[in-house]
Amino acid sequence: MATLSEAYRDLSLPLHHIIPLDFSSVGSLPDSHAWLQSDDEDYRHRFSFNGGSCSGYDGAGLSIPVIDLLDPNATELIGLACENWGAFQLRNHGISRNLIEEVELEAKHLFALPTEQKVKALRSPGGATGYGRARISPFFPKYMWHEGFTIMGSPSGDAKKIWPNGSARFCDLMEEYQKQMKVLAEQLTHIIFKFLNISEEEKINWVGSTNSTGAVQLNSYPCCPEPKRAMGLAPHTDTSLLTIVHQSQTTGLQIFKEGLGWVPVHPHPSALVVNIGDLFHIISNARFPCVLHRVTVNRTHQRYSVAYFYGPPVDYVVSPIPATVLNKSVARFRSVTVKEYIGIKAKNLGGALALISA
Numbered sequence: 001m002a003t004l005s006e007a008y009r010d011l012s013l014p015l016h017h018i019i020p021l022d023f024s025s026v027g028s029l030p031d032s033h034a035w036l037q038s039d040d041e042d043y044r045h046r047f048s049f050n051g052g053s054c055s056g057y058d059g060a061g062l063s064i065p066v067i068d069l070l071d072p073n074a075t076e077l078i079g080l081a082c083e084n085w086g087a088f089q090l091r092n093h094g095i096s097r098n099l100i101e102e103v104e105l106e107a108k109h110l111f112a113l114p115t116e117q118k119v120k121a122l123r124s125p126g127g128a129t130g131y132g133r134a135r136i137s138p139f140f141p142k143y144m145w146h147e148g149f150t151i152m153g154s155p156s157g158d159a160k161k162i163w164p165n166g167s168a169r170f171c172d173l174m175e176e177y178q179k180q181m182k183v184l185a186e187q188l189t190h191i192i193f194k195f196l197n198i199s200e201e202e203k204i205n206w207v208g209s210t211n212s213t214g215a216v217q218l219n220s221y222p223c224c225p226e227p228k229r230a231m232g233l234a235p236h237t238d239t240s241l242l243t244i245v246h247q248s249q250t251t252g253l254q255i256f257k258e259g260l261g262w263v264p265v266h267p268h269p270s271a272l273v274v275n276i277g278d279l280f281h282i283i284s285n286a287r288f289p290c291v292l293h294r295v296t297v298n299r300t301h302q303r304y305s306v307a308y309f310y311g312p313p314v315d316y317v318v319s320p321i322p323a324t325v326l327n328k329s330v331a332r333f334r335s336v337t338v339k340e341y342i343g344i345k346a347k348n349l350g351g352a353l354a355l356i357s358a
């Protein structure tokens with residue numbers, strides 16, 4: 001059984017798309033990081049989205065729903081949010097506030113280290129974990145105002161390079177976080193299957209299995225001297241079944257909604273953001289949109305987030321589930337293994353779904 005990091009092994013990136021800028025040493029926005037307004041709009045069109053107000057947000061406060069997991073109608077509310085938005089915020093999710101705060105604090109400590117120390121754990125060109133730019137960097141004409149740290153399972157190999165004298169606390173917290181996030185992701189998957197009327201026989205046997213895949217991405221968006229011309233994280237959809245994001249109390253995350261344009265996802269102190277990724281879009285036969293999202297930056301507040309990506313085992317074959325196909329009568333996607341889809345996405349980004357259209 002292959003692992004997620006193995007699935008990324010042959011998808012190598014050149015070093016300039018891995019090594020982040022030394023943000024502490026720059027006083028102005030370098031040209032390499034100065035985006036034209038149109039850079040991300042062009043990109044959005046390449047995702048074959050049309051319509052929508054592109055720049056201004058006129059949604060009159062409309063945003064993704066905030067759902068209480070303990071609400072007796074949670075299944076219906078979550079299902080409808082997946083259909084209408086491909087995202088929602090979740091309260092009473094059962095993950096302790098203390099764990100989330102400790103993980104955020106570890107992320108802050110990590111990103112506050114001098115660049116020389118962080119690059120000791122630089123992701124290798126063929127590697128999947130460690131410190132670096134976002135993997136999607138090569139698809140955009142400019143670099144993002146962002147640095148990340150990717151974890152798949154135990155981070156101890158990478159953490160020891162940064163803290164040779166002790167990284168146990170960091171490692172224990174990241175492992176505990178993944179363990180708890182996995183339970184929540186499985187619970188959400190069951191709820192969403194129930195909403196889709198997926199029967200027990202059809203119920204996919206990998207949910208709850210030990211080889212389902214999970215990864216954590218710590219994200220940092222440093223203070224930016226010219227925030228309007230910079231981009232924190234360029235528009236993308238996640239290559240997961242679903243993603244659970246904790247965002248710090250700094251605004252920046254936006255989702256793209258047909259007809260509304262870019263809609264902010266306001267930080268809510270006790271909520272986690274849940275995004276539908278490409279794999280649920282495929283399984284639901286496009287009944288759920290995989291939400292396009294991006295992150296903006298600001299001048300005065302460094303922003304942090306912690307994303308947990310959940311998916312089936314890499315060898316699992318993903319295809320529209322019969323119950324969802326019935327509603328639409330024809331399967332819109334061919335079958336692909338998770339590993340194959342990761343490869344297609346790594347080469348085509350927003351074009352990946354069109355390439356597996358039936």
Ligand SMILES: C=C1C[C@]23C[C@H]1CC[C@H]2[C@@]12CCC[C@@](C)(C(=O)O1)[C@H]2[C@@H]3C(=O)O
Pocket residue numbers: 134135136137148150214215217236237238239240309
């Ligand atoms: C499990 C995942 C999901 C990855 C790849 C791999 C590890 C890092 C994740 C991210 C995190 C930042 C945005 C993204 C778009 C990126 O560039 O790296 C994500 C990507 C994906 O959703 O495709």
Ligand SMILES: O=C(O)CCC(=O)C(=O)O
Pocket residue numbers: 217219233238245247253293295304305307
């Ligand atoms: O920083 C955020 O709020 C979102 C991060 C994100 O989209 C990702 O890591 O894939």
Ligand SMILES: [Fe+2]
Pocket residue numbers: 236237238243293
């Ligand atoms: Fe994302």
